[in-house]
Amino acid sequence: MNDQHQCWVSLYPAHVDPDLERRLGATCTLVSEWRKRVAENPDAIAMRYFNESWTVSRVDELSDATASFFEEKGVKAGDKVGVQLQNVPQFAWCMVALWKLGAVPLILNTMYGTRELTTILSDARPVGLVTSEVDARVIDGLELPGHTPWVMTTDDDDLEALSSASSVCEADDGLGLGRAVAAHIGRTVSSFVPSPEHPALLTYTSGTTGPPKGAVGTHRNLLSVGLGVQQWLDLRPGDGVLAVAPLFHITGAVATAATALTVARADLIFVGRTRPAAMVEAIRQHDVRHLLGSITVYNALLDYEGLTRDDLAHLKTVYSGGAPVPPATVEKFEYRFGHYIHNIYGMTETASAVVAVPLGQRAPVDSSTGTLAIGVPLPGMDARVVDIEGKAVEPGVMGELVLKGPQCTAEYLNKPDDTAATIREGWLHTGDVAVMDLAGWIYLVDRQKDQINVSGYKVWPREVEDVIYEHPGVSEVAVVGLPDSYAGERVTAFVSLQSGAEVNAEDIGGLVKQRMARFKVPKDIYLIDELPKTPTGKIQRRVLRDAAANVTAEG
Known part of the structure; x- marks a missing residue:
């Protein structure tokens, strides 16, 4: 651990415990954390979707039924199942269902074309896919030699089939996921107890070197991020978390969904595809306390006519990930709505957020570049800026940002050479050129690559x-x-x-x-x-x- 580590810990708010390992424990997994939530408060609201809501016990029941259906389809521990959906409840309970089976959700961008899907599906080889009717037609047209995953579709109509506490009907793969799940309500699945190092998510990224690579996220990786984000944002049980980052993106899947469902015990609010009108409606209708999205989310809110300070008065945290927010945008948003946008940074290889501006603090601006700091490392994460030989540079000197911690993936699927090139002596090389100052603030200056x-x-x-x-x-x-x-x-x-x-x-x-x-x-x-x-x-x-x-x- 380098000398600067103690500096950034001094910037932590009082509610943040820097000892992540103590909170993480030796045996905790996403499944164990979910089961704790079910036991502690089964009647609390777990998810909302426009005017519909689901309690913790109902989500548990739906995920059990989904897991039972997947098990009948032949899904077993270690298998991958693709999930290619917008931000809808089915996405979340499919993830929980797969975790219960020891299977691995493969999250797929709904905007992928035939080239991307062919490359990724050929590499990951999922046994099945859950997607929309539109995307299913694209998948049906793919040529995947020697590999034909089953495809199950779902849409909003499926939710109507699950509106009652129990449903009895014949499962029919052609009638959608909702009908199939309804036929399995009340069923349980074979017991599987994942280890912390068991895979929990597969996410493809262009990475730091070349074509798409599948970063394997373990239960430990995802739970480390979840515990860090829960503390950092001061997420409390019952807090409303608006899912604006797509769940098919690492930020939405982990920093938003997995965190809210498991360690935070929060109320996860869906609006389908993220559109300004839907976001504003959800903010006005529900007690939204937390926003974590890209810069486009905040630009959309700034452009939305009629949105007022009063509409956003209940917000407790406003964070932006994916790309550093320009200082001018931060100032404009704060002037109009009274909320300061905090930067947050992560990668697919770190299971999302691992560097962020502490809640209630303002990020400094680097005087030489005019760059707003992306934050300081979250609990459990170590960071250095190194030269071309991998040696730590002095504060204020430019170099490559490298990271180490339980949040970081240990491998790219099927790509040992890329893994060895990116993870060296335990340090994840991000490919980002950065500066770290004496206090531990990190500034992204440029990209080492052309991504x-x-x-x-x-x-x-x-x-x-x-x-x-x-x-x-x-x-x-x-x-x-x-x-x-x-x-x-x-x-x-x-x-x-x-x-x-x-x-x-x-x-x-x-x-x-x-x-x-x-x-x-x-x-x-x-x-x-x-x-x-x-x-x-x-x-x-x-x-x-x-x-x-x-x-x-x-x-």
């Missing part, structure tokens, strides 16, 4: 470039991230064409839209004669970024 961060979603330039290169009129392409006041960064493509090719930006953008998630589609496409290169032929991305303002965009 693009769009509203907290990670975009690897090469995967977008590979799709654009499929256009026959394209000669060369470079994709970079440019600052964006709404999303943090926007995907931008610079393209040179084959001689004589008659291609416009709409043609190129349309190709990417067909193949990839919306957040990966370039917002701007510049058609230029030739891409700038070094003497060795390497494309100079920094030159493109700097010159972007002087180039006429074609789309």
Whole structure:
């Protein structure tokens, strides 16, 4: 542990216990924490979805029934089951059901296209998938040689089938998850007691080096984050937590859902797909105390006409993850609504939040870069800034941010070389260039790699470039991230064409839209004669970024 560790602990609020290991215990898992909640207060509200609500005991019953149905489908301990849904109750109780079986939820972005799904499903090889009718049609069209997972669909109509305390009907896979679960109400599953090191979540990320990799999150990893976030945000039993970060993203799955359901014993409030009107309705209708979302959430609230300080008066914490919030946005939000936005930072490889601004404190701004601090390490997390040789640098000196703690994954699925490159001597190399000051505040200055961060979603330039290169009129392409006041960064493509090719930006953008998630589609496409290169032929991305303002965009 480096010398700066004691400095950041001194910044902890009084309600935060720095001894995470003591709270974590030797045998605690997400399942044991959930069962404690059921035993302690079964009649408390666990989840809400617009005008519907579910008690802890009802969620336990539904997750038992879901686990029973999955077990009949052949799901066993260690198996992976994909969950590709918006923020709906089914997502949450499917996760609990899979944990009870010792199975592993594989969370899948609803915006994934055929390329992403084929890559991920071929690597993870889930035995089944829970998804929407629309996404099921995409999955049905995939070619997965030697691997055919079963597919179960669900939507809001399914919730009607579960409106009564018990239902008796014939399970029919074609009628949706709700009908199938209703047929299993009252059933239990074979007993499985996971260890803290048993896998509890599989999340794919572009990571710090290259194409998508599956970060394996154990019960210990997720519970460490949950205990840290619960303390940091001062989450109390019954507090309303609005699920605005997508549950198919690591922040929504762990820092919001897993934390609220297990250690925090909170009231988890769903609004489906995150839209400004739905968020505002939930804030006005329910006693929302906590918000944790990307910068786009707060920009949407700022843009929402009629939203007042009184509407947000009950909020106790306002945190933003995924990308550092510009100081100007923090000031604007506080001026209008009276709430200071606290930065919070994490990665898929750390099971989400591990660095954050202490509640009630204001993040300092680095005088040399104008960057707002992302915070200090949460309990149990150690952090260093190191040079190219991995040696800790002095406070105020730029280097790579590396992390160590029980929150960090131990491996990428099926990728031992990538694991060894990212985790060295127990330290997770983030790929982010950072500065740590004498007090322990961490500032993200730049990315060591070229990864693009769009509203907290990670975009690897090469995967977008590979799709654009499929256009026959394209000669060369470079994709970079440019600052964006709404999303943090926007995907931008610079393209040179084959001689004589008659291609416009709409043609190129349309190709990417067909193949990839919306957040990966370039917002701007510049058609230029030739891409700038070094003497060795390497494309100079920094030159493109700097010159972007002087180039006429074609789309």
